[in-house]
Amino acid sequence: MRILAISGSLRARSSNTELLRAAALVSPTVFAVELYAELGALPHFNPDLDHESAVPPDSVARLRAQVGAADAVLISSPEYAHGVPGSLKNVLDWLVSAPEMYHKPVGLLTASGASAHGPAALEEILRTMSTQVVPAASRVVALNGRRLDAAQILEDTALTDVLREVLEALRAAVTSPAALESRSP
Ligand SMILES: Cc1cc2nc3c(=O)[nH]c(=O)nc-3n(C[C@H](O)[C@H](O)[C@H](O)COP(=O)(O)O)c2cc1C
Incomplete structure (x- = not known):
């Protein structure tokens, strides 16, 4: 099971990033959890670079390849001003038109019990995608x-x-017949 873990925080001592690092260590022989490392390096999303004949920036091509190689994606994010951090939304905007993301099982964590709006906003974006x-x-x-x-x-x-439990739920989503059916072309 390959899982791409994306933290929504650029903070060096981010609790959300540490949560994903911990997830990577829980069952390393069963789940290969790779932490996405280019959150702060991606260019701002630009639709002019996102049409069929455009060549995406290298970092965007790498992001899409990492998503494509993963069975599932696990996001852990803080809430900023009742919404999704801009840097994480930027990652998602680059993936809106990417077929690698369609029907991909996604888990959503937040490391703060006070987040009353961010997770729902993130879920709405991911459903729309x-x-x-x-x-x-x-x-x-x-x-x-x-x-x-x-x-x-x-x-x-x-x-x-x-x-x-979160990792097992992602594995069930990947391996269940319904999940397989929805992921077939
Ligand atoms: C600019 C900014 C805005 C924030 N807005 C909210 C908010 O609207 N609601 C909330 O519950 N926490 C808010 N927080 C707190 C963070 O979501 C919270 O501390 C989070 O756990 C930090 O995650 P991290 O350790 O991964 O960086 C905000 C923090 C910052 C820096």
Whole structure:
């Protein structure tokens, strides 16, 4: 199971990024979780570079290839001003017209229990993009400013259990007949 993990935060000590790092360590022999590393390096989305005859920037081509190679995508994001961080929305805008993202199972995490609007906004965007948002893989994992790194998250069995459930839910979405049917051309 290959999972592309995308954090919506560029902060060096981001709780959402640490959550995804912890997810990568939960069952490394079963789930190969790759953390997307170019959130801050992608150019601003420009439709002039996104039509059929356009050659996408290298970083965009790499993003699309990483999504295409993944069985599922796992996003963990903060909420900014009741919405989706601009840098994450930029990633998604580059993927709107990319067939690699269609019907892709997606899990949605947030590391803050206070996020009352961002996750719903993100879910609406992902549904509009024809991805398959997986409810059981969409969870609030409330670290609430505890400043835990990935290793410390894994020391907390309740948090580890949630991450394991999320990964298993993504695997079920990938392997279930309904998921396979919706992903066929
Ligand atoms: C510019 C900005 C706007 C924010 N707006 C909200 C908000 O509207 N609602 C909320 O619950 N938290 C808000 N927050 C708090 C973050 O969502 C929260 O601290 C999050 O856990 C940070 O994630 P990170 O550690 O991955 O960077 C905001 C933070 C920043 C920097």
